[in-house]
Amino acid sequence: MEALRGLKKIxxxxxxKKENVQCNSLTIGRKNLNxxxxxxxxxxxxxxxxxxxxxxxxxxxxxxxxxxxxxxxxFYMQSFANAxxxxxxxxxxxxxxxxxxxxxxxxxxxxxxNVQIWxxxxxxxxxxxxxxxx
Numbered sequence: 001m002e003a004l005r006g007l008k009k010i011x012x013x014x015x016x017k018k019e020n021v022q023c024n025s026l027t028i029g030r031k032n033l034n035x036x037x038x039x040x041x042x043x044x045x046x047x048x049x050x051x052x053x054x055x056x057x058x059x060x061x062x063x064x065x066x067x068x069x070x071x072x073x074x075f076y077m078q079s080f081a082n083a084x085x086x087x088x089x090x091x092x093x094x095x096x097x098x099x100x101x102x103x104x105x106x107x108x109x110x111x112x113x114n115v116q117i118w119x120x121x122x123x124x125x126x127x128x129x130x131x132x133x134x
Contacts (some may be wrong), residue, residue, distance in 0.1 A: 004052060004066060004080035015129050019104070022120040024030040029108035034065040034084050035115045041118070044129040046070050051103075051117065055118065068113075069103065071132045085115075094127045101127060 007014070019041045027035050037053030041061075048070035054063040065084040068076050076086050089105045096102035101119040109112035 004063070006076075006081075006083075007050075009079045010045065014043060014044045015046055016126065018044075018122070018126060021054070021122070024118045024120075026116045027115040028116075029106070030111055030113045032113045032115075035067070035117075037064050037115065040119070043071075044126065047131060047133055048076060048084075049103075049130050049132070051119075069105070069116075069132060075098070088132060092130070093131065099125045099128065 013107065021040050021042050023040050025036050025039060031125070035053070036083070037055060039054055039056070041052045041054070043050035048068055051067040052063055053065045053067070054061040055113065056062070066080065068080055068083050068086040069089050070076055071088050073086050073088070076083070080086065085105070087105045089103050091102065091104035093102040096118065098120070101122055103119070105119045106112055106114045
């Protein structure tokens with residue numbers, strides 16, 4: 001996917017990568033199908049979390065969206081111009097129900113979308129690597 005090409009520019013900041021993470025997502029407000037996915041690749045950066053949501057299409061990954069969660073939005077806008085969303089999460093719970101990681105961003109309205117994502121089966125080490133500032 002075009003938006004993931006920016007990873008090459010920030011390879012030195014990559015802490016960890018986890019592929020094929022099961023997740024649930026929910027959108028409220030303006031309809032935006034890009035944020036609805038059940039599987040994602042996660043990229044743990046020293047000051048961000050990149051979620052690349054996809055669905056399987058003939059045993060290949062068809063990426064729906066790239067979401068970058070960080071407080072360093074200006075920096076990531078330069079490297080990931082085609083990302084679907086670069087934002088700071090409004091809520092983060094590392095130990096939500098069933099030990100999932102719960103992430104929420106955006107606001108529900110006629111013109112905006114509130115997105116809720118549950119990441120499943122992350123280890124305690126991976127949870128500790130979710131950071132939005134250095």
